[in-house]
Amino acid sequence: MDFEFSPEENAFREKVEQWLVENHDPVVMDPTRENFSQLADTPERRAFMRKLAAQGWLGMSWPKEYGGQEIEGVYEFILTEALARHAAPQIGKGVGIIGKTLIRHGSEKLKREFLPKILSAEIEFAVGYSEPQAGSDAANMQLKAEKVDGGWKLNGQKIWTTSAHFADWYWFGARTDPDKPKHDGISLFLLPMDAPGLEIQSMPTIGKDITNQVFFEDVFVADDYLVGERGRGFRYISEALDLERFTMFTLSPTQERTRLICEYVKTAERDGKPLREDPIVRQKIAHLITDTAVARGLSMRFLSAATTAGKPPTNESSQYKLFTTHLSQRTCDVALDIMGPAGQIRVDTEDAPLAGRFEGAYRATVVETIGGGASEIQKNIIARRKLGLPKNF
Numbered sequence: 001m002d003f004e005f006s007p008e009e010n011a012f013r014e015k016v017e018q019w020l021v022e023n024h025d026p027v028v029m030d031p032t033r034e035n036f037s038q039l040a041d042t043p044e045r046r047a048f049m050r051k052l053a054a055q056g057w058l059g060m061s062w063p064k065e066y067g068g069q070e071i072e073g074v075y076e077f078i079l080t081e082a083l084a085r086h087a088a089p090q091i092g093k094g095v096g097i098i099g100k101t102l103i104r105h106g107s108e109k110l111k112r113e114f115l116p117k118i119l120s121a122e123i124e125f126a127v128g129y130s131e132p133q134a135g136s137d138a139a140n141m142q143l144k145a146e147k148v149d150g151g152w153k154l155n156g157q158k159i160w161t162t163s164a165h166f167a168d169w170y171w172f173g174a175r176t177d178p179d180k181p182k183h184d185g186i187s188l189f190l191l192p193m194d195a196p197g198l199e200i201q202s203m204p205t206i207g208k209d210i211t212n213q214v215f216f217e218d219v220f221v222a223d224d225y226l227v228g229e230r231g232r233g234f235r236y237i238s239e240a241l242d243l244e245r246f247t248m249f250t251l252s253p254t255q256e257r258t259r260l261i262c263e264y265v266k267t268a269e270r271d272g273k274p275l276r277e278d279p280i281v282r283q284k285i286a287h288l289i290t291d292t293a294v295a296r297g298l299s300m301r302f303l304s305a306a307t308t309a310g311k312p313p314t315n316e317s318s319q320y321k322l323f324t325t326h327l328s329q330r331t332c333d334v335a336l337d338i339m340g341p342a343g344q345i346r347v348d349t350e351d352a353p354l355a356g357r358f359e360g361a362y363r364a365t366v367v368e369t370i371g372g373g374a375s376e377i378q379k380n381i382i383a384r385r386k387l388g389l390p391k392n393f
């Protein structure tokens, strides 16, 4: 397997890089938000997404009949990693998850309504799977969808819905068939975020950003906005999660942090001695660089498996997410060890070494091993899907 990009892919990578340098805007690109920097949650960040659309960079791998270019997924990977490295909003949720799942499973009406808007960056989505009693056990979701004339009446609650406070549409699962086995009783829906009866309450996270609780009281969703078939929602959600675990947990911010700590070590001193001569520091950095190469290898395996299988690969996605998110946290841990007490000066404090980047990242990256399915769940998936071990829950 070839881990290097082809000359055409490298040319695209350079083109994107140059474009991002030319379009650098600190209002849009904030590396201290870490993983949350991918959200298009302000007018400026939404305008940036429209500029990406104008470049023809949204939906490159989609079929031509839905406005795509049918080129290999590696181009979207190159674009997403470049955007993440510059802390710019990313294409993950709309193009990478909801668009791709609609193309595979949505009705023609939903495709015609939503896909053009995703390609022109007109809409943003929030994703609602988790509920207070249904996080790791997502199939236990209880949001009630009762059949009524022309649609469904929704009552219940979601939690941890990132983006609900600014998104236009809600992509969520609800229980339509309570008498069926739990995995078969769930259906997937789309709903405008300003639907009557929907209430959003924001919660601050350990980093700079917020997530939300969403309450449904007699909310109506029309039949047309059921995604795919009734009762097959959990299968679609599982596929969407395989996409999420790859596209929304990028590696380049970790690579960038590793580069920063290497630069720091080259000139910093502790107790009058250059850090670059300290054998422990050198070993820690060598270890990080090696693990980063492993993570890149796992990302290439995902891309290769996705191309071969024609659908999001489950095991490769879980292995990538598990390894990369822990590496992301380890990078911060190692950097704070190396920097000593100065590393603890708060992000955005004047004179903090490396602008307090690692203090902020240390807190912000805590959520990476939880969101999109906790690490223990990724390990369970690998044990079952890769090793064929029995289910333990």
Ligand SMILES: Cc1cc2nc3c(=O)[nH]c(=O)nc-3n(C[C@H](O)[C@H](O)[C@H](O)COP(=O)(O)OP(=O)(O)OC[C@H]3O[C@@H](n4cnc5c(N)ncnc54)[C@H](O)[C@@H]3O)c2cc1C
Binding pocket: 127, 128, 129, 130, 132, 133, 134, 135, 136, 137, 159, 160, 161, 162, 163, 205, 211, 367, 370, 371, 372, 373, 374, 375, 376, 377, 380, 392, 393
């Ligand atoms: C900042 C943030 C943003 C999020 N954004 C979204 C979002 O936009 N949309 C959305 O739907 N969800 C979102 N989530 C929710 C996230 O997916 C869940 O938090 C996650 O799936 C874990 O579920 P839980 O919190 O209910 O923990 P639990 O499921 O209660 O798990 C608690 C602990 O037990 C472990 N555990 C549970 N079951 C098992 C098992 N069978 N085997 C071994 N260990 C197990 C878990 O790994 C974890 O360590 C977000 C979460 C956070 C923190």
